[in-house]
Amino acid sequence: MKISSPLLGTTFELPERPGRIVSLVSSATETLFALGAGDAGVGVTPYCARYVPGLGAPVVADYVSGDPEAIRAVRPELVVATDGVQLPLARRLAAAGLPVALLPVPQSRFGILENTVALGALTGRLAEARALCDRLERACAELVASAPSPRPRAYAELWFGRHLRRPGGRAFVHDLLWLAGLEPVHGDRPDAYAPPELDEVPGLAPAWVIVFSEPEHPIDAEALVRERGWDRAFAPRVLASTTERGRNLIHDGPSFVETAAWLRDATAA
Structure with missing residues (x-):
């Protein structure tokens, strides 16, 4: 199968069922295992083991940095990367002659399903990918059908290291909140991830403040709310992701549906 990437300016031949795959995307690694x-x-990457218990494949690169020769050393027939912040790394690897295929960063849960089908096609497992998508769609439908009315309003805050962002209407995080039975307060914004205007949040009056942080830069969500005076301004409930x-x-x-179910249970308590 011939794989072409306009973003990378490359074309390469891929075996019908590649037997040596480098995945630089933790979601793709989880999906590959789900597809068999x-x-x-x-x-x-170092982050893939979070989603695949007992993962034995060696770490060959970080998410945004890597040595092409270290990846070439494992003789991949396919290298999976994304077209987001990982794109500069993907371009360096492709320029070094490595067989890189790009997945788009999903803007919704439907983008996650699209990437699942794409990985199924790349690995010769389309039937397995379609079956996985059916299971994910059923789980999503059950969550939507059982959503509370009215939905509690929620503000989500994402700390990527020291970089603060909030999801808008073009982020799959919006769909996670929606599937959890929440109404994202920035769901009407036509962007994906933007620096939040913190002064406007009290006026939006979310019932929940949900904060994601990484182990390398942990954020105390409860302390953050107190420091901003939000506990006095509108007294939200706080949840740490x-x-x-x-x-x-x-x-x-694929475990995004598990996250949605966890959010549903945590915010329904």
Whole structure:
């Protein structure tokens, strides 16, 4: 199969069922295992093991940095990356002659399903991918059908290291909140991730403040709310999201439905 990437300016031949895959995307790594292609993994990033218990593939790169020769050393037939902040790394690897295929960063849960089908096509497992999408769609439909009315309003805050962002209407995080039975207060914004205007949040009066942070830069969500005076201004309930599988607000692998279910249970308490 011939794989072409306009963003990378490359074309390469891919075996019908590649047996040596490097996944630089934790969601793709989780999906590969869900499709039965996990044994083909010969290289991952440090973050992939969070979503695949007992992952044995060696770490060959970080999410945004990596040595092409270290990846070439594991002789991949396919390298999976994304077209988001990972794009500069993907371009360096492709320029070095490595067989890189790009997945788009999903803007909704439907983008997650699209990427699942794409990985199924790349690995010769389309039937398995379609079946996985059916299971994910059923789980989403059950969550939507059982959503409370009215939905509690929620403000989500994402700390990518020291960089603060909030999800808008073009982020799959919006869908996670929606599936959890919440109404994202920035769901009408036509962007994906933007720096929040913190002064406007009290006026939006969310019932919940949900904060994601990484272990390398942990954020105390309760303390953050107190420091901003939000506990006095509108007294939201506070929930912390982590990098743990099923509790990670920014992870777009198949376990996103587990995260939505966790959010539903946590905010219904």
